[in-house]
Amino acid sequence: MVDYIVVGFGLAGLSFVDKLESNDKSYLVYENSSEQSSRVAGGLYNPVILKRFTLAWLASEQLELAISVYQNIEDKLKGSLISKLPILRRFNDVKEQNLWFEAYDKPLLNKFLSSNLIKNENEALDIPFCFGKVKHTGKIDVKKMLSLYLSYIEDKKCLIKESFEYDKLVVKEGLVEYKGIKARNLVFSEGYGVRNNPFFNYLPLQGNKGEYIIIKSEQLKLSEAVKSSIFIIPLGDDLYKVGATYNNQDKTSGITKSARENLQNKLERFLKVEYEVIDQVTGIRPTTRDRRPFVGTHSQYKNLHIINGLGSRGILIGPYVTEKLYAHIENGEDLDEEIDIKRYSKLR
Structure with missing residues (x-):
């Protein structure tokens, strides 16, 4: 028993x-x-929904508990699993900048959003309207x-x-x-x-297929996660995870050419340097x-x-x-x- x-x-x-x-x-x-x-x-922990600049469901309560749990797991397993990782939201225009500041003025959100616009200093990226920075974020090596x-x-x-x-x-x-x-x-x-x-x-249970590509770019030199229409997540050794797609129609288990092309098209709208796709991964999220x-x-x-x-x-x-x-x-x-x-x- x-x-x-x-x-x-x-x-x-x-x-x-x-x-x-x-x-x-x-x-x-x-x-x-x-x-x-x-x-x-992707492994990011992030309390903010960056499409609409709103707080995720019970984000503050969940974040505090989750970090405590993962730190205990890290200690038990004697492996490095948690890393602090800033998330920078690429603004598409001045309107999005204004929406960011409106969100910052809300009591529950201002502890997670920086009040300063961050000018891009990475020549590998096309960021004409600056970044907004999300605080208290990081990555778990899931x-x-x-x-x-x-x-x-x-x-x-x-x-x-x-x-x-x-x-x-x-x-x-x-x-x-x-x-x-x-x-x-x-x-x-x-x-x-x-x-x-x-x-x-x-x-x-609906199911939502997500695909990522893994790219290598020696010129990107990115130390933060960048969110535009997709995420670029640094993995170390000039490797980056890019994604993800959200497809609630395709429930097959294999990677697709269409997803790779979709991700590359979105990436190339603001990535200005050469890169190589070295892998592609997929899974079906259990969504409701x-x-x-x-x-x-x-x-x-x-x-x-x-x-x-x-x-x-x-x-x-x-x-x-x-x-x-x-x-x-x-x-x-x-x-x-x-x-x-x-x-x-x-x-x-």
Whole structure:
């Protein structure tokens, strides 16, 4: 008997497993590495929606918790995972500059937005209308974090590298049984893979395919993340991640020529130096129609739970909804209506 079985190990699964670790709960993780959205994510933590200069959902609360959680993970895994990284928003015109200053005047936003226009000094970039700087931002090396954490739980004999077979699950009063293993609770954190889950596939997960290109440019010499219509994220060694696309129609797993061309066209509108595309990566983000995650307990089976639908802001949202779900399961605390899967009970 273990306390928990966790199915899926992206950002949601990692956050929940780390919460179990900190509370001395026993667990087993089933992971088949079929969903890649967390592993290819840009990794930025950023409290501001830079298209509209608005604060992301519960950004202040989520940011403080997330940084604390990732710092503890960094210490536990003994690997460098967190780096401070300024984000510079390229203004397209004077109108956008004015909108930035209007946003700065709002009480909840001014702690995250610089009040100064930043003149571009990088000759590799075409930035005629200056930058705005977002404060309290940085980058998590998500791919490295997931890899190190998987190795950590594998060393503890808590990882089973195989697909979860739903038809082998037996749900009983007070426990679940799966292939001879008993657990008090089971948490599904499968990302877009939840579409195959017979217990939770009624939830309207939309899925949004994102593609990045990795470029090499010795002339760019960029030490900040730059946001225009796309992000340029420095990776070190003259490498940069550029993206991402947002495609809610294509649910295939492969990279596409059209996405690469789209990203290059946007990049070349303001990049003035030569570069080489050396890689392209893709994943399907688990997005929801109301832009709120799926968190909660099955209406019939009280020891089956879900944490999913983190979308493109999983780095910030993951630790926050983990806290909520853990308190719900262990202490019987009610979930906030905006994240509770009960809001879709009519779809069952």
